Amino acid sequence: MGDVSHILATIGQEVEDADEESFLLFSQDIPSSNLGFVDSKASAVDITIHDREYTIHQSPTLLSSSRAGGTTGAVLWKITPLFASWLSNTSSNPLWTTEHLTPSSTIVELGCGISALTALALSPLLEPQGTNGHYIATDQEYVHRLFRQNLQSNPPKATSKASSSSGIKKGKKQQKASAAISQNDAAQLNPHQNITFTSLDWETDHPETLKQQIAAAGEEQEAGEEFDPGFDLLLSCDCIYNEALIAPFVRTCAEIARLRPSPSAFTESGSKSGRKPTICVIAQQQRSPDVFEAWLRETMRYFRVYRINDDALGRELGVGSGYLIHGLVLRD
Template sequence: MEDLTNFLTSIGPEVEDADEESFFLFSQDIPSSNLGFVDSRAPTLDVTIHGQDYIVRQSPTLLSSSRAGGTTGAVLWKITPLIAEWLSTPTNNPLWTNSILNPSSTVLELGCGISSLLALTLAPSISHYVATDQEYVRRLLRENLDENARSFPSSSSPRTQPKGRQRRQKQQQQQPQPRNPTSNITFAALDWETDIPASLKQSLELSSSKATEDEAEADEEGEDQGFDVLLSCDCIYNEALVAPFVRTCADFCRLRPTYTPDHNQNRSKRKPTVCIVAQQQRMPDVFEAWLRETMHVFRVWRVADEVLGGKLGVGSGYLVHVLVLRGDGGC
């Protein structure tokens, strides 16, 4: 677990007290972002991340409906493109430089909403991305995935055309078939109150996917039902969501070993799940309730401003915290 220890050391100091953390963050001048929508009335939005253009189809009608269970996932929130840009930046990002994210990673997102931006920006660089939310987002999420997949440049397109029919045929035979850029993105409806995290991979038929060398050696531990990274972007906006959200995060993390700084004590080849929780600052009471509940079962780090690169962090109105399950599995 040396990579994980190096990662946690590099992102900033560990949060030790929920009251102090909340007081410090909410005593800063925070720009007004209203509720946090980009434009809740627009049927489509244009977003550019790392020079790649994306089209996000929204549902203003659904957002304003009285659907039971909430409708906030029907539109794009301001924090999402910022997090997508940061997560998909491999240079100087400790998630990548410490192999927390790498080509063999499996990533799970809680509360993905309709935009698909996190999935679209991360999926090309990892093994598999599972986006979860309530069932109502499925159709629009699929439309956004399909719409944006068509605009992705093909990495297998030949740069030059060979002269002569035989050379052309030979190169065509050697060229790999272009991969659908969204083929490793899966959506699953997930209810934080009723669904069982341990059954998610099995239900999606992902538990028997190709294993890395370390995972192959860990076969004696049984099938891996866990994930390398768990993402959440702006899912905590009222206190009623806090307990089921934290419980769901913890249940997924318990599918992997817990973090022990002395990695020699843990002989499992599987790495602990790392949780990345991004959120807009709104109500201090809700944030503090989330942090208190989280610190019962997780160790927590706030990602430092210099690591986030300027658009996120203290004073921006947007925060990123990293969680790892406590060594005793939480109480």
Template sequence: MNSHLAELLAIGEEVTDPEEEAFLLFSQEIPTGNLGFIDSRATSLDVTIRGNEYSIHQSPTLLSSSRAGGTTGAVLWKITPLFAEWISSPSNPLWIHSFLSSDSVVAELGCGISALVALALAPTVQHYIGTDQEYVRRLFRANLDANAAVNAPSCKQKGTKSKGKSATKKLQPGGNPTVANVTFTTLDWETDQPGLLKSCIESEAGGGRDAPHRNDDDKEEDLGFDLLLSCDCIYNEALVAPFVRTCSEICRLRPAYEPSDESEPHVGRPTVCIIAQQQRAPDVFETWLRETLREFRVWRLSDEVLGDGLKSGTGYLVHLLLAREKS
């Protein structure tokens, strides 16, 4: 195993027993509150991430509709801004250990309408694909467009002040857009083929500068991703199996995790999968973990790595997954 991967895996504790993990996590005191949304009645919300102010449009009407297939992605949930801040921070171990870089291609499952993780992370990676149901597309794109002028890399650092106002910065129209490298596509966890995800990048970008670079010397085109993300998609036991299967199929577009691998740091690197979720029902969590351990090795990230927003006791959990070698 190359040193970068070994250092990355040191940021958490490996999980091997779903019942033990569920008991450990759910025997702790968990903050009480609603299902996890910020404000399900508001049509827009202002959110600050790492000194950047985003205006997020949402749809309370759609959330309360009887649309088949669910509508939970129609509003912004509490964990999403916290996760977006954590994953986009330069101090995140994925950046420190070079598993995220300006050349990275990232995919997100169940991105929802906010596009918030994409807005926070896309300016610093090569390309970002958000996936969800078709009803999400319009508001996802609207939120990208509405916040296109927010320039994350050049914003003031959190905690600074200017003339007594909050430490946020928003570029005027005509500023440096940061979302040209974001693609949205539908992905049905039960019927669609994850191997086709990257083709939608080239289709939207026209094969131009926003499409991922190809190495003509490679024998095979890399259909995989450097990072697969999911934020608060685990709440319904019926969705667990197709969700885990989709995660596995996407991660297996790259080589699986092999502890004895002595390859070069940038050759044969596996897809890192990060699953963030709110603690709700212990039986659903245990079902997810049991299903996940069949396909992945799993690490629960430490409080030191997660920081105050996502650490133990906040009601949120973050696990790192690496696909196992098929037996």
């Protein structure tokens, strides 16, 4: 298992100056992606990731509404399938090849939106073990209904067969019928048992309680296991588009990262504690250099920032693609 310094060296070069980074990135030719929607008028879009087809339901009506608090999470954005595909490539993504991510990892996403696409792509790679092997998706409550619908519309490959055979066995043996009904109801609401959605307000909520949602969703902590409130990976995809959001967003990232040991503590004793520092991976479409630079300045107050290199990202997400991917690790 590689330590954090090795992982960061694999990810790319550390950003030392916000002005220089912004100038370098925005002086490139940037392909036009309009606002960045996949199809803002369709009620459903079909997406393929690693030969797996997904149908994603969305809400053009909600997107165009005047809902207070924003509506950008109501539809799928172009960067999300690319980001989900890159993250779920276990053979080339440095987070997997360095074993920072493993089947027992816990992942949290900020601003997941309605699609559930990143969660759907990563959840088959996670194996629930107590409170580990789990994906927590967070956003405002208004996305919850469509998020749940997209989980139901894209069940795990073996879910239907496994559920029906399991139901037959229980029927024959007549074992705890009421409990079986309850479990089946839960599976219908969320066939992906290692994905949990919870609302999270970056300005008012307390991220340290996020992982308690796993137990509430039915994943009991294993006997004798010390509760770990932290996460191996924090993800965010295309949430940086408004300067007013920057401070609460970055503060929330920092609060979540502080739930785990600092990078130096892991280097010295992480092999004993088994708890890795949280790595944050922030993806965004190139739009406003002013907003990007404001985000980077604020982020560098709390984190060391690494622009993930093109070798690790590939052509579709590398420099000049119109998308930016940065890795963050909390400063000591």
